[in-house]
Amino acid sequence: xxxxxxxxxxxxxxxxxxxxxxxxxxxxxxxxxxxxxxxxxxxxxxxxxxxxxxxxxxxxxxxxxxxxxxxxxxxxxxxxxxxxxxxxxxxxxxxxxxxxxxxxxxxxxxxxxxxxxxxxxxxxxxxxxxxxxxxxxxxxxxxxxxxxxxxxxxxxxxxxxxxxxxxxxxxxxxxxxxxxxxxxxxxxxxxxxxxxxxxxxxxxxxxxxxxxxxxxxxxxxxxxxxxxxxxxxxxxxxxxxxxxxxxxxxxxxxxxxxxxxxxxxxxxxxxxxxxxxxxxxxxxxxxxxxxxxxxxxxxxxxxxxxxxxxxxxxxxxxxxxxxxxxxxxxxxxxxxxxxxxxxxxxxxxxxxxxxxxxxxxxxxxxxxxxxxxxxxxxxxxxxxxxxxxxxxxxxxxxxxxxxxxxxxxxxxxxxxxxxxxxxxxxxxxxxxxxxxxxxxxxxxxxxxxxxxxxxxxxxxxxxxxxxxxxxxxxxxxxxxxxxxxxxxxxxxxxxxxxxxxxxxxxxxxxxxxxxxx
Amino acid sequence: xxxxxxxxxxxxxxxxxxxxxxxxxxxxxxxxxxxxxxxxxxxxxxxxxxxxxxxxxxxxxxxxxxxxxxxxxxxxxxxxxxxxxxxxxxxxxxxxxxxxxxxxxxxxxxxxxxxxxxxxxxxxxxxxxxxxxxxxxxxxxxxxxxxxxxxxxxxxxxxxxxxxxxxxxxxxxxxxxxxxxxxxxxxxxxxxxxxxxxxxxxxxxxxxxxxxxxxxxxxxxxxxxxxxxxxxxxxxxxxxxxxxxxxxxxxxxxxxxxxxxxxxxxxxxxxxxxxxxxxxxxxxxxxxxxxxxxxxxxxxxxxxxxxxx
Numbered sequence: 001x002x003x004x005x006x007x008x009x010x011x012x013x014x015x016x017x018x019x020x021x022x023x024x025x026x027x028x029x030x031x032x033x034x035x036x037x038x039x040x041x042x043x044x045x046x047x048x049x050x051x052x053x054x055x056x057x058x059x060x061x062x063x064x065x066x067x068x069x070x071x072x073x074x075x076x077x078x079x080x081x082x083x084x085x086x087x088x089x090x091x092x093x094x095x096x097x098x099x100x101x102x103x104x105x106x107x108x109x110x111x112x113x114x115x116x117x118x119x120x121x122x123x124x125x126x127x128x129x130x131x132x133x134x135x136x137x138x139x140x141x142x143x144x145x146x147x148x149x150x151x152x153x154x155x156x157x158x159x160x161x162x163x164x165x166x167x168x169x170x171x172x173x174x175x176x177x178x179x180x181x182x183x184x185x186x187x188x189x190x191x192x193x194x195x196x197x198x199x200x201x202x203x204x205x206x207x208x209x210x211x212x213x214x215x216x217x218x219x220x221x222x223x224x225x226x227x228x229x230x231x232x233x234x235x236x237x238x239x240x241x242x243x244x245x246x247x248x249x250x251x252x253x254x255x256x257x258x259x260x261x262x263x264x265x266x267x268x269x270x271x272x273x274x275x276x277x278x279x280x281x282x283x284x285x286x287x288x289x290x291x292x293x294x295x296x297x298x299x300x301x302x303x304x305x306x307x308x309x310x311x312x313x314x315x316x317x318x319x320x321x322x323x324x325x326x327x328x329x330x331x332x333x334x335x336x337x338x339x340x341x342x343x344x345x346x347x348x349x350x351x352x353x354x355x356x357x358x359x360x361x362x363x364x365x366x367x368x369x370x371x372x373x374x375x376x377x378x379x380x381x382x383x384x385x386x387x388x389x390x391x392x393x394x395x396x397x398x399x400x401x402x403x404x405x406x407x408x409x410x411x412x413x414x415x416x417x418x419x420x421x422x423x424x425x426x427x428x429x430x431x432x433x434x435x436x437x438x439x440x441x442x443x444x445x446x447x448x449x450x451x452x453x454x455x456x457x458x459x460x461x462x463x464x465x466x467x468x469x470x471x472x473x474x475x476x477x478x479x480x481x482x483x484x485x486x487x488x489x490x491x492x493x494x495x496x497x498x499x500x501x502x503x504x505x506x507x508x509x510x511x512x513x514x515x516x517x
Numbered sequence: 518x519x520x521x522x523x524x525x526x527x528x529x530x531x532x533x534x535x536x537x538x539x540x541x542x543x544x545x546x547x548x549x550x551x552x553x554x555x556x557x558x559x560x561x562x563x564x565x566x567x568x569x570x571x572x573x574x575x576x577x578x579x580x581x582x583x584x585x586x587x588x589x590x591x592x593x594x595x596x597x598x599x600x601x602x603x604x605x606x607x608x609x610x611x612x613x614x615x616x617x618x619x620x621x622x623x624x625x626x627x628x629x630x631x632x633x634x635x636x637x638x639x640x641x642x643x644x645x646x647x648x649x650x651x652x653x654x655x656x657x658x659x660x661x662x663x664x665x666x667x668x669x670x671x672x673x674x675x676x677x678x679x680x681x682x683x684x685x686x687x688x689x690x691x692x693x694x695x696x697x698x699x700x701x702x703x704x705x706x707x708x709x710x711x712x713x714x715x716x717x718x719x720x721x722x723x724x725x726x727x728x729x730x731x732x733x734x735x736x737x738x739x740x741x742x743x744x745x746x747x748x749x750x751x752x753x754x755x756x757x758x759x760x761x762x763x764x765x766x767x768x769x770x771x772x773x774x775x776x777x778x779x780x781x782x783x784x785x786x787x788x789x790x791x792x793x794x795x796x797x798x799x800x801x802x803x804x805x806x807x808x809x810x811x812x813x814x815x816x817x818x819x820x821x822x823x824x825x826x
Binding site for chain 1: 547551667716745
């Protein structure tokens with residue numbers, strides 16, 4: 001026994017080796033002070049904004065064009081292109097298949113989203129892991145950074161669970177070992193997320209709601225994650241009736257906290273999506289920042305704005321605060337346009353460009369047969385155009401108070417015990433009033449889904465909403481080119497979840513595949 | 518193996534080889550959640566090459582004032598990727614390679630286990646009774662009732678099965694006639710020009726008519742779904758090329774210098790004489806097998822005088 005112990009001790013230091021290569025930099029050499037941790041935290045934030053740290057053509061993930069692999073763009077491809085609100089006409093790989101709803105296990109865009117989500121999760125894990133093991137771990141700022149990283153990690157887990165399900169995806173935290181062995185799934189992933197949410201809301205390490213500097217997360221951000229997770233949890237966990245009700249009550253609790261902290265919406269809808277929308281702190285709870293000089297990317301709002309006008313269309317370019325180099329890519333289905341009162345609704349920001357293209361979407365491979373959205377613009381509310389007009393200044397709002405207003409009404413309609421009908425209607429009507437419409441006349445879930453579409457289109461919630469309202473798969477709701485038919489056709493239910501990318505199965509034998517793939 | 522016959526009038530060299538290359542670098546996926554990237558370069562790939570090479574040199578005539586030599590070689594090669602990742606799951610569709618022009622990020626080739634290097638990875642085009650492609654219609658190869666990425670297949674490869682080389686040299690008195698030629702068999706090319714300029718929806722672009730390729734007169738594409746990935750654009754680019762013909766005449770005693778004769782050599786050379794192929798692009802010889810070249814290879818006529826003092 002003594003001999004065994006001795007042997008064991010004698011080799012411990014031998015394994016404690018450091019690389020001698022000058023080009024290899026170890027975390028211990030960099031993380032020498034609190035400020036350095038702030039820079040790692042900055043990487044956790046910027047991971048949502050750009051594709052890589054070295055400019056618009058760099059990328060943190062492989063196997064995908066850098067622009068495609070940017071977080072918000074990948075999210076948009078999954079959440080909007082697969083719905084009535086958007087379609088991309090390009091010939092890029094399988095991009096049209098997203099709208100046709102015929103993606104497969106090997107789809108590059110699906111994999112881009114998966115890899116992006118886990119890149120964020122791993123980056124946050126790394127900060128938490130390093131910070132908790134460091135000599136500064138009791139420093140107040142470090143504690144705050146850890147809390148912020150945990151909140152950002154929750155956002156990416158929310159996206160992963162929403163798109164890939166909770167049962168078969170890898171579960172990685174700061175305790176997961178780094179290396180060649182992939183982590184196993186966690187059947188209690190959703191419970192773990194609920195626990196993380198509670199921990200952050202109770203902790204005093206995270207800024208209170210509306211108390212963080214703009215662009216950083218606070219408890220309002222965590223409340224929004226709580227609302228979204230609980231509102232969708234009955235879908236994720238396949239619950240209904242009495243089993244689902246407590247989740248709606250929890251979601252309503254979070255929505256009420258938001259409504260209380262954001263008692264009035266920003267008066268002007270369009271301003272929320274303009275170049276100076278960082279001023280809209282009265283409604284934007286968390287925005288992914290864009291700075292033309294610092295956060296250059298082919299994803300995020302840069303993609304949303306450029307894709308909404310054609311190459312050479314200087315007229316629209318000018319109107320959007322851009323040069324004439326449009327990409328002419330993303331269009332909107334006629335089915336979706338029909339949901340608007342075109343004359344009254346301030347949110348009807350669609351057109352067919354200077355050539356007055358029809359809105360019929362006859363050719364799914366052409367930008368010339370459909371309308372597109374100009375809700376996102378690089379023009380400032382003051383009429384100023386930002387320098388260069390090559391890269392944009394417009395932030396992408398991840399969470400807005402108006403979303404919480406509508407979720408509150410939805411919770412009530414779904415049977416939350418802690419919201420009255422008058423509270424719910426008041427919240428819904430506030431959203432309608434801002435849009436220039438009268439009070440809601442048809443207080444139903446179907447009408448609410450349409451309202452969410454009108455209010456939140458292109459903000460990466462459409463797919464989740466359609467699923468929650470039972471309108472995504474099957475034939476309960478058809479839109480132009482759904483299922484690759486002009487008038488739309490029924491698609492199979494398994495498409496509610498995206499597949500775990502096939503590349504993952506070459507490296508992690510613990511994963512399972514979502515049914516149907 | 519080296520052989521000589523008839524007093525080395527015919528010499529032959531025969532090589533048969535099998536080469537297995539291991540530890541090739543592949544950008545391989547790594548487990549999500551355990552790293553800060555999704556792919557890493559690892560020494561993990563394995564590739565097999567098999568082939569036969571035969572060289573023949575034949576001296577057909579060797580007399581005073583008359584010499585004729587013929588050289589001929591043929592090589593056969595077959596390669597196959599045999600390993601790419603740590604666990605080669607059947608679901609893994611390999612590494613995308615071979616970027617093409619048109620749209621963003623599109624690739625037409627793969628490195629895939631069990632397939633030749635850079636095999637084309639495409640959809641199988643459906644044709645009408647007249648043999649014209651039906652735009653947007655592809656074969657549901659796995660028979661699941663829908664055409665999606667699962668119906669893509671490996672079709673042909675850019676490397677030739679056989680390569681041939683031929684050279685000859687004929688001398689009669691002061692005249693020389695030399696020629697060289699080469700040929701490839703079984704090499705395929707993705708005609709990127711055809712795929713890029715066949716879609717009629719782009720005819721009217723930026724308020725101008727854009728150039729289309731003349732092929733649209735017989736096979737216009739009015740639907741661009743998966744257009745770039747149709748096997749229609751993969752063409753057999755086997756060819757025979759007569760590269761070089763030179764006719765020369767030497768005047769050995771042009772005039773007398775102090776201790777020797779000055780000579781003059783007159784010659785006429787034609788380069789890139791003729792290409793025989795069924796490939797429809799400008800040049801069937803495309804390194805890597807993706808043709809987006811729009812400039813034809815020039816035919817050069819060279820006339821020369823060479824003085825030797």
